[in-house]
Amino acid sequence: MKIGWRQVLIGVFGVPALALLVGWSGLIGVGASSGHWAVTDWFLHWVMRNSVRTAALSVTAPPLDDPALLPPAAGHYEIGCAMCHGSPVRDPVAVVPHMLPAPPDLAPVISTWTDEQLFQIVRHGVRFTGMPAWPTQVRPDEVWAMVAFLRALPNLDAARYYELSGLYQPPMEGEVDDLPLTCESCHSQRRLTSHSIVPSLAGRSEAYLLESLKAYANGQRASGIMQVAIGSLTEDTFAELARYYASQQRSQRTEVSAETELVDRGRSIAENGRAKDKIPACLSCHEKPGANPVYPKLAGLSQPYIERQLKLFVEGVRGGTSYSHLMLEVAKNLEEDDIAAVAAYFAQRDN
Ligand code: HEC
Ligand code: HEC
Ligand code: HEC
Incomplete structure (x- = not known):
C-alpha cells in the first residue's frame, strides 16, 4: 500500500489528538483499589x-x-x-x-x-x-x-x-518488643569495634557533633543513613543529643592492631605533613589543645571510618560544618596509600 500525505497527517496529528481526547475524557481509571489486569x-x-x-x-x-x-x-x-x-x-x-x-x-x-x-x-x-x-x-x-x-x-x-x-529487643514475655530504633542502635559503644564504619560519638566535641547534625539535616553533609535517622528531629533535640554524646566517657579500646610501618608513615604525615605535595600536618588542626572546637578530634574513630571519610573528601563530596572547605583543601592532595597510612595512625592513637 502506498502511504500518502493524508495518512501521514492522520498519523502525526490524529493519533496524539485521540490519545489526548481519551486522557481528557476521564475514562482511564487511576484507582488502585481494583488492581491491574x-x-x-x-x-x-x-x-x-x-x-x-x-x-x-x-x-x-x-x-x-x-x-x-x-x-x-x-x-x-x-x-x-x-x-x-x-x-x-x-x-x-x-x-x-x-x-x-x-x-x-x-x-x-x-x-x-x-x-x-x-x-x-x-x-x-x-x-x-x-x-x-x-x-x-x-x-x-x-x-x-x-x-x-x-x-x-x-x-x-x-x-x-x-x-x-541494633533494635536489641530480645522479646521477653510480657514486655513491649516494639521500641523504635534509636541513635544508640547504631552508635552505642558496645556495638562499635575497630572495624566499624559507624563513627564513635562518645566524648567528641559538642560543637562538632551539633554542627554535624545540622549539616546532615540541611543536606550540607550527604548521608542517606543519617538523613533518615534524624528524620524530623528539631534543632533543640540536636543540641541535647550533642551534649549527651559529648559528655559520655569513651571506653578504652582493646583490639587495635596495625602494621608499624604504616602507622609510622601516617605519623610522619600527621606531624609534619609533606610540603612537596602541599599536604599540611594534620596535627596542626586535629587533636590540638585550644584549637577551634569544630575541628573534630579523630581519636577513637576506627580505621575504616577514617578512610571512608577521607575518600569522600578526596572525591569532593564530603560537606559538613562551615569549616569543611579547609579539609577538602587538605584532602585533595592525598594519595590512596597516604589515606591508608594516616587512617592507621589516627585509629591507634588514644587521645
Ligand atoms: C542506622 C544507623 C544510624 C542511626 C540510627 C544513627 N546514626 Fe549517626 N551515623 C551513622 C553512620 C553510618 C554515620 C556516618 C555517616 C557519614 O558517612 O557521614 C553516622 C554519623 C553520625 C555523626 C557524625 C559523626 C562524625 O564523626 O562526623 C553524628 C554526629 C551522628 N551520626 C549522630 C547521630 C544521632 C544523634 C543519632 C540519633 C538521632 C544517629 N546518629 C542515628 C549511623 C547511624
Ligand atoms: C513506600 C514504600 C517503599 C519503601 C519505603 C521501600 N520500598 Fe522497595 N519497593 C516498593 C515497591 C512498591 C516495589 C515494587 C516495584 C515494582 O514492582 O516494580 C519495591 C521494590 C523493591 C525491590 C525490588 C523487588 C522486586 O523483585 O520487585 C527491592 C530490592 C527493594 N524495593 C528494596 C528496598 C529497600 C532496600 C528499601 C529501603 C532503603 C525500600 N525498598 C524501601 C516500595 C517501597
Ligand atoms: C586546616 C585544618 C585541618 C587540617 C590541616 C586537617 N584537617 Fe581534617 N578536618 C578539618 C575540619 C575543619 C574538619 C571537619 C569538617 C566538617 O565536618 O565540617 C576535618 C575533618 C576530618 C575528618 C572527618 C572526621 C569525622 O569525624 O568525620 C578526618 C578523618 C580528617 N579531617 C582527617 C585529617 C587528616 C588525616 C589530615 C592530615 C592529612 C587532616 N585532617 C588535616 C580541618 C583540618
Whole structure:
C-alpha cells in the first residue's frame, strides 16, 4: 500500500489528538483499589526488570563480604524500608498492602537479582511504584552496604535481625518488643569495634557533633543513613543529643592492631605533613589543645571510618560544618596509600 500525505497527517496529528481526547475524557481509571489486569501487571514488571538489567550493565560491585557493612544498613532497613517490605520481626504497616503495586516481601526475590541490579534499584528507586530512591546520589558506598544487607536478608531469623539492626529487643514475655530504633542502635559503644564504619560519638566535641547534625539535616553533609535517622528531629533535640554524646566517657579500646610501618608513615604525615605535595600536618588542626572546637578530634574513630571519610573528601563530596572547605583543601592532595597510612595512625592513637 502506498502511504500518502493524508495518512501521514492522520498519523502525526490524529493519533496524539485521540490519545489526548481519551486522557481528557476521564475514562482511564487511576484507582488502585481494583488492581491491574494480570497482563498489565506482568508487562509493567517485565519492563522494570529489563530496565534494571540494562542500567546495571555499566555497574561493577565492589567486594561486599565485610561484616561491618551490615549493622548500619540493617538499622537503615528498619527505619527506611521495613514499613513497606516487612522484616523478620514485623509485617509492613497496615496501609501498604493496598498500594499498587504492593511492595513485595523481599526475602524470596533477592536471589533473582544480581548485586549490581539490586544496587540500581536501591539507588534510583522505581518510578510510578512508590519505591523511593536513596536520599542522596553521592553516596554509592551506602547503597552497596544496603546491597550486602539485602543479600543476607533471606537467611536472617528474628534474633539475628535484632542483633544486626541494633533494635536489641530480645522479646521477653510480657514486655513491649516494639521500641523504635534509636541513635544508640547504631552508635552505642558496645556495638562499635575497630572495624566499624559507624563513627564513635562518645566524648567528641559538642560543637562538632551539633554542627554535624545540622549539616546532615540541611543536606550540607550527604548521608542517606543519617538523613533518615534524624528524620524530623528539631534543632533543640540536636543540641541535647550533642551534649549527651559529648559528655559520655569513651571506653578504652582493646583490639587495635596495625602494621608499624604504616602507622609510622601516617605519623610522619600527621606531624609534619609533606610540603612537596602541599599536604599540611594534620596535627596542626586535629587533636590540638585550644584549637577551634569544630575541628573534630579523630581519636577513637576506627580505621575504616577514617578512610571512608577521607575518600569522600578526596572525591569532593564530603560537606559538613562551615569549616569543611579547609579539609577538602587538605584532602585533595592525598594519595590512596597516604589515606591508608594516616587512617592507621589516627585509629591507634588514644587521645
Ligand atoms: C513506600 C514504600 C517503599 C519503601 C519505603 C521501600 N520500598 Fe522497595 N519497593 C516498593 C515497591 C512498591 C516495589 C515494587 C516495584 C515494582 O514492582 O516494580 C519495591 C521494590 C523493591 C525491590 C525490588 C523487588 C522486586 O523483585 O520487585 C527491592 C530490592 C527493594 N524495593 C528494596 C528496598 C529497600 C532496600 C528499601 C529501603 C532503603 C525500600 N525498598 C524501601 C516500595 C517501597
Ligand atoms: C542506622 C544507623 C544510624 C542511626 C540510627 C544513627 N546514626 Fe549517626 N551515623 C551513622 C553512620 C553510618 C554515620 C556516618 C555517616 C557519614 O558517612 O557521614 C553516622 C554519623 C553520625 C555523626 C557524625 C559523626 C562524625 O564523626 O562526623 C553524628 C554526629 C551522628 N551520626 C549522630 C547521630 C544521632 C544523634 C543519632 C540519633 C538521632 C544517629 N546518629 C542515628 C549511623 C547511624
Ligand atoms: C586546616 C585544618 C585541618 C587540617 C590541616 C586537617 N584537617 Fe581534617 N578536618 C578539618 C575540619 C575543619 C574538619 C571537619 C569538617 C566538617 O565536618 O565540617 C576535618 C575533618 C576530618 C575528618 C572527618 C572526621 C569525622 O569525624 O568525620 C578526618 C578523618 C580528617 N579531617 C582527617 C585529617 C587528616 C588525616 C589530615 C592530615 C592529612 C587532616 N585532617 C588535616 C580541618 C583540618
